[in-house]
Amino acid sequence: SIFELPRLGADKTDALIERGYFYLEELPREALGDKPLLQRVFRGAKEGRIVFDEPEELREKLNSFKYPIGYLDFETAASVIPLYDGLAPYEGIPYQYSLHIRREVSDVLEHREFLFDNPSRDESLLLAERLVEDLKDCRTLMAHHASVERNILRWLSNRYKDFPELSEQLISFSEMFVDSELLVKNHIYHPDFGGSFSIKRLLPALVKGVGYEGLFIHNGDDARYVFVNMALGNYRESEIEKIRRDMLEYCRMDTLAMVEIHGFLCDLSSE
Secondary structure (H helix, E strand, O other), rough: OOOOOOOOOHHHHHHEEEEEEEEHHOOHHHHHHHHHHHHHHHHHHOOOOHHHHHHHHHHHHHHHOOEEEEEEEEEEEOOOOOOOOOOOOOEEEEEEEEEEEOOOOOOOOOOEEEOOOOOOOOOOHHHHHHHHHHHHHOOOEOOOHHHHHHHHHHHHHHHHOOOOHHHHHHHHHHOOEEEHHHHHHHHHOOOOOOOOOOHHHHHHHHOOOOOOOOOOOOOOHHHHHHHHHHOOOOOOOHHHHHHHHHHHHHHHHHHHHHHHHHHHHHHHOOO
16 A cells, blocks of 8 residues: 555645555556655555665675674663663663674674673663674674664763773764665665565565564564563563573574675675
C-alpha cells in the first residue's frame, strides 16, 4: 500500500487516498514527484524485486572506508526516576556495547563487548575506558542510524570531561562514523523492507540464514526493560547469569548484522 512509502507525510498520503490511490500498483509514478527515495521504494514494491541505484557512487563510498573497521552498537537505559546520581529524568545512559572489528577486507572478525557487571551502580566510566581501548586501532566506525552512537560518544565525553585524555579520545571516535542505514537507504530498496530501513527489516531481506530468530531479547525496548529491572534488583540471583548471556547475545547480533549488510553491499556493488 502507499503506507510503505517512507516520509511521504500525512497531507500527501491523504491527498492520494482522496484521489482513490491506496495500492502502489495503481499509483502513477509521477504522483510521487522526483524524490529518489520514494521512486526507489515505488519501483521495488511495485516490481517485486531489489532496486539498486547509483552503483558507482556506492562503490566509491565503500572503497573509501579505511581499515580496521569497527561495527559498533550501544544499548542505553533511561527512566523517569534516574537509576544513578548525576542523571536527569529520562536521560539515557549507555550500559552495554558490542563491537565487531575487521582489520582488513578478508580478515577474520574480532569481537569485543561490555556490559555493566553490577547494574546497581554506574559503571559508565569503566565502559568508556574499555571502549577507547577496544577502538584504538579502528580507522572507520560503522553504526546503523549512526547519529545515535555518535551522540552517545559525545555524551560520554562530556560526562567525563574531568578526564581530558579520555574525553578527547571519545570525541575523536565520534567523528569516524559511516551509517549503514544511509548506505542502504540512498541506494537500495527490497520489497521485503516494507517501507522500513531498520536493521531488523534489512537483515532478513538481504542476508539469508542470519537473524534474530531464537533470541530471548528481540529489540532495544526489551533490552532496556531487562537492564532496568536488573539495576533495581528485581531478578533472583539464579536468573542473572542467563539474563546477561541473553543481553550480550542480542547486542552482538546487532553488530554482526552490520557486518553482514556491509558484506552484502560490497558484493552487490562489485557485480
